[in-house]
Amino acid sequence: MGKKMNSYAEDFPILKQKVNDEQLVYLDNAATAQKPRAVIEAITDYYYHDNANVHRGVHTLAERATKDFEDVRSKVAHFINAPSKDEVIYTKGTTEGLNWVAASYGQTHVKAGDEIVISYMEHHSNLVPWQQLAHRTGAKLKYISLQPDGQLDMSSVRQEITDKTAIVALAHASNVLGVVNPLAEISRIAHEHGAIMVADGAQSTPHMKIDVQELGVDFFAFSGHKLMAPTGIGILWGKSELLDEMPPLEFGGEMIDWVQLQETTFKKAPWKFEGGTQNIAGVVGLGAAIDYLEKIGMDNVQKQERAVVQAVLPELQQIEGLTIYGPQDAQKRTGVISFNLDNLHPHDVATALDMEGVAIRAGHHCAQPLMEYLNVPATARASFYLYNTIEDGQRLVEAIKATKEFFKNGTI
Amino acid sequence: MALSKLENLYRQMILEHATHPHHHGSLKKADQDIELRNPTCGDVLTLQVELKDGKVADIAFSGSGCTISQASASMMTDEVVGKTPEQIGKMVVAFSEMVTGNESDDVDELLGDAAILAGVAQFPARIKCATLAWKAIYQAVKADDKKSTVGFLRHDE
Numbered sequence: 001m002g003k004k005m006n007s008y009a010e011d012f013p014i015l016k017q018k019v020n021d022e023q024l025v026y027l028d029n030a031a032t033a034q035k036p037r038a039v040i041e042a043i044t045d046y047y048y049h050d051n052a053n054v055h056r057g058v059h060t061l062a063e064r065a066t067k068d069f070e071d072v073r074s075k076v077a078h079f080i081n082a083p084s085k086d087e088v089i090y091t092k093g094t095t096e097g098l099n100w101v102a103a104s105y106g107q108t109h110v111k112a113g114d115e116i117v118i119s120y121m122e123h124h125s126n127l128v129p130w131q132q133l134a135h136r137t138g139a140k141l142k143y144i145s146l147q148p149d150g151q152l153d154m155s156s157v158r159q160e161i162t163d164k165t166a167i168v169a170l171a172h173a174s175n176v177l178g179v180v181n182p183l184a185e186i187s188r189i190a191h192e193h194g195a196i197m198v199a200d201g202a203q204s205t206p207h208m209k210i211d212v213q214e215l216g217v218d219f220f221a222f223s224g225h226k227l228m229a230p231t232g233i234g235i236l237w238g239k240s241e242l243l244d245e246m247p248p249l250e251f252g253g254e255m256i257d258w259v260q261l262q263e264t265t266f267k268k269a270p271w272k273f274e275g276g277t278q279n280i281a282g283v284v285g286l287g288a289a290i291d292y293l294e295k296i297g298m299d300n301v302q303k304q305e306r307a308v309v310q311a312v313l314p315e316l317q318q319i320e321g322l323t324i325y326g327p328q329d330a331q332k333r334t335g336v337i338s339f340n341l342d343n344l345h346p347h348d349v350a351t352a353l354d355m356e357g358v359a360i361r362a363g364h365h366c367a368q369p370l371m372e373y374l375n376v377p378a379t380a381r382a383s384f385y386l387y388n389t390i391e392d393g394q395r396l397v398e399a400i401k402a403t404k405e406f407f408k409n410g411t412i
Numbered sequence: 413m414a415l416s417k418l419e420n421l422y423r424q425m426i427l428e429h430a431t432h433p434h435h436h437g438s439l440k441k442a443d444q445d446i447e448l449r450n451p452t453c454g455d456v457l458t459l460q461v462e463l464k465d466g467k468v469a470d471i472a473f474s475g476s477g478c479t480i481s482q483a484s485a486s487m488m489t490d491e492v493v494g495k496t497p498e499q500i501g502k503m504v505v506a507f508s509e510m511v512t513g514n515e516s517d518d519v520d521e522l523l524g525d526a527a528i529l530a531g532v533a534q535f536p537a538r539i540k541c542a543t544l545a546w547k548a549i550y551q552a553v554k555a556d557d558k559k560s561t562v563g564f565l566r567h568d569e
């Protein structure tokens with residue numbers, strides 16, 4: 001398998017470069033993914049041949065751009081198995097999608113005394129919007145606790161979700177701990193209590209087959225840039241019966257049906273949420289990224305990453321002084337591996353790895369409450385994607401060992 | 413390249429300061445008490461300063477951070493004791509210029525041991541780690557009331 005796996009890297013021009021005189025190994029995929037040639041070319045092609053504003057013109061280019069724009073909506077619906085393309089809303093990313101649910105659905109449905117339930121592993125994008133909604137409405141924000149290995153504690157799930165709960169919002173996959181949360185089961189529990197279930201799919205959608213119906217969620221948000229599409233485009237999917245009753249948040253062109261001096265009627269979902277000129281090239285790029293991934297097959301994408309993690313994790317576990325957060329069993333995790341080395345600060349580790357050409361992230365990963373929960377100021381994080389090989393994993397292992405050696409005489 | 417270039421950043425003296433920081437802890441009597449955060453990485457630095465006769469009489473810092481930020485804080489505290497706010501202002505400017513690659517001829521004189529942090533200029537991602545403590549002392553000595561101040565470094569600084 002080892003050799004064959006390299007073939008995907010060939011599709012990503014950016015990977016063919018040296019950083020600090022070493023062949024680049026890009027392991028910061030949880031922050032953003034690299035783009036295959038097919039995506040870069042689709043965007044260029046769009047600007048070379050098809051660029052026009054959508055839904056606004058009768059001329060040929062406008063027709064073409066509009067068709068591209070709406071075709072991708074259908075493609076996304078198919079990609080996440082949404083029942084209808086009219087439930088697929090373009091956003092600029094996960095953050096915007098989650099904020100919209102909080103501001104529109106949340107603001108009109110949550111009242112004082114209600115509960116909003118999230119977990120300690122949430123990214124700030126799936127935490128601050130709910131915290132602020134709680135402040136505005138007088139609702140109570142509650143946190144589901146984690147097991148020692150970083151998985152959600154299901155007894156805490158059952159305890160925190162009650163008949164007072166209006167919204168449960170959880171990451172599908174963690175950007176720090178590498179765990180996948182059992183959303184189907186939690187959706188069932190949320191619904192039994194009359195709550196809706198919101199999923200942050202930023203870290204799952206790029207790496208596994210998503211079926212929003214099987215997950216049983218009511219809203220699902222993700223970002224294009226983490227799945228090989230450009231930055232500035234994302235998706236919010238929601239059940240049509242919920243979207244229909246939600247007020248739009250941005251008023252202006254495109255989203256209106258009829259404007260009079262004192263009154264305006266709005267289009268239906270999804271268009272009522274898409275005020276103003278959209279990121280059309282981003283949509284085209286997203287379509288190309290989905291085509292690229294679907295040609296490989298999401299199950300194969302997942303298999304590929306799992307094979308790398310299975311090879312690398314045991315080697316990392318053998319490095320003395322390396323603490324790996326999250327499950328220690330490769331079967332139970334995604335390609336996100338957070339760690340700390342001895343008592344070195346992760347920034348120092350990341351700088352050292354960069355000198356070896358290995359790009360990882362260090363910091364709080366937009367999850368400060370989780371850092372506090374883990375009782376660390378920050379962690380280092382390596383995150384793998386389709387184009388990473390077992391060899392890349394070995395480069396990581398070697399670079400960590402070299403870093404350990406470099407700082408052997410002890411700092412901090 | 414591997415790790416050889418790292419030695420430009422992690423000089424022995426820097427590692428020593430980070431491992432055994434000077435003026436680490438807190439003061440019983442502080443005229444200024446300031447907390448600075450680096451929002452991109454979550455590092456926190458608390459700085460306390462005692463002033464006497466228009467000069468820094470004593471200083472202490474605490475908080476969490478990487479080798480570079482801890483070493484820089486330790487070196488800064490060594491250098492500012494006995495200095496006036498005006499002198500410190502000049503030092504902070506010289507330090508900030510130095511770590512962004514504009515080293516002036518008199519850095520050794522102005523900054524003493526802290527001049528060894530000039531190597532940070534080759535590691536742009538780490539400049540903010542080095543400057544945190546210097547921004548803190550700058551705010552501490554130029555603040556004229558006794559209230560504690562919370563400052564945030566901006567993303568683009």
Ligand SMILES: Cc1ncc(COP(=O)(O)O)c(C=O)c1O
Nearest residue numbers: 093094095123125175200202223
């Ligand atoms: C779990 C999780 N949620 C939300 C986000 C926010 O995504 P974006 O910055 O693309 O809106 C991220 C990405 O950083 C993430 O990892």
